[in-house]
Amino acid sequence: MKHYNFAFCGLGSIASRHIGNLATVLNQRGESFSIDLYRSGQGRPVPSDFSDYIRDVFPFSEKVPKEKIYDAVFVTNPTSVHYETLRKFIDNTKAFFIEKPVFDSTEVDTGIFDDLAGVECYVACPLRYHPVLAYVKENVALDEVICARAISSSYLPEWRPGQDYRKCYSAHRNMGGGVAIDLIHEWDYLSSLFGMPITCLSLQGKISELEIDSDDYAVYIAKTDKTILELHLDYFGRKAMRTLDLFLDDETIHCDIINGKVEYMKEGQTITLDSERDGFQSREIEQFIKIINHETTNNSTAEHAFKVLKLAKGEY
Numbered sequence: 001m002k003h004y005n006f007a008f009c010g011l012g013s014i015a016s017r018h019i020g021n022l023a024t025v026l027n028q029r030g031e032s033f034s035i036d037l038y039r040s041g042q043g044r045p046v047p048s049d050f051s052d053y054i055r056d057v058f059p060f061s062e063k064v065p066k067e068k069i070y071d072a073v074f075v076t077n078p079t080s081v082h083y084e085t086l087r088k089f090i091d092n093t094k095a096f097f098i099e100k101p102v103f104d105s106t107e108v109d110t111g112i113f114d115d116l117a118g119v120e121c122y123v124a125c126p127l128r129y130h131p132v133l134a135y136v137k138e139n140v141a142l143d144e145v146i147c148a149r150a151i152s153s154s155y156l157p158e159w160r161p162g163q164d165y166r167k168c169y170s171a172h173r174n175m176g177g178g179v180a181i182d183l184i185h186e187w188d189y190l191s192s193l194f195g196m197p198i199t200c201l202s203l204q205g206k207i208s209e210l211e212i213d214s215d216d217y218a219v220y221i222a223k224t225d226k227t228i229l230e231l232h233l234d235y236f237g238r239k240a241m242r243t244l245d246l247f248l249d250d251e252t253i254h255c256d257i258i259n260g261k262v263e264y265m266k267e268g269q270t271i272t273l274d275s276e277r278d279g280f281q282s283r284e285i286e287q288f289i290k291i292i293n294h295e296t297t298n299n300s301t302a303e304h305a306f307k308v309l310k311l312a313k314g315e316y
Helices: 013-028 079-089 131-139 185-194 277-292 302-312
Strands: 003-009 032-039 054-059 072-075 095-098 120-123 147-155 199-205 217-223 228-234 236-247 252-256 261-264 269-272
Touching (some): 003 013, 003 079, 072 079, 095 302, 131 185, 131 252, 185 302
Parallel strands (some): 003 072, 095 120, 147 228
Antiparallel strands (some): 199 217, 236 252, 252 261, 261 269
16 A cells, blocks of 8 residues: 655645545545645644644744655645745655645746756646536537637635635735736636637736725736637626636537536537535546656646746736
8 A cells, every 4th residue: 555745835724625635535546645744833723633644743944854755745835935835845855736826926036947847746726627627628629619708706705704805815915915816727727728828918906995905806818829718807796706608600608617507508508517626626636646656647737837827917
């Protein structure tokens, strides 16, 4: 039975979800794992249901001992320290699982990609594994799509129940907040379906009455060799929407990601799919385990994620 040695940098809600999914996936494979947890000293206590997996807890500020070699390091701390984290563990791991966005800024030393050449770097892209988008990739002739129009609209004060939205990182530009980065998964899945655009125009700014200093809208129009791409992102939509409309010569397909539905509007057919979050995020963890075991190729590299970051920021 194979045993994995993992490190986690940060233990917020997304890290906790990954640990739970690791337990599910590796149990199904008949494999086991243990975790060294690196923390800033802040944050909630380690949940009791994870205690069997946590081997040691270290201050993030400490130097990683040379003898520590991990099968993978999960970079689940704030985006502002992702670059530092990669540099910190580059000689102590065989692979990285990096939460998106890969960095909080495009103004980093891109030489890091050369330095990471011998380390497998996977950047999170869970929406690609959502049943609706997986259906689109497998069943729609994407090279025949004339135009794709995507929207992700929701109300920031309702994102984190029980928390003051004005105090979360999303609300503050200097903490890496802003709708373009928070909802960067849209550009990730669009680029994975249609390729990176050859040109892109965008408008980004603050327009609502939300008490934030970060951007609350980002609107883009872009073009690949064959397809026009339109994307609308906002923090102020009072009814959550996450949709993708595909325009073909003979059909218009409406994809409702939140409700797990694909509607062929001309034909009048609706397909309902399971959109439960743990399901598609578990499939991503399963994919990552296959990547680090060389059972499949890496479909979300750090270099691609950096291009997506530039695209989201309007710097592409």
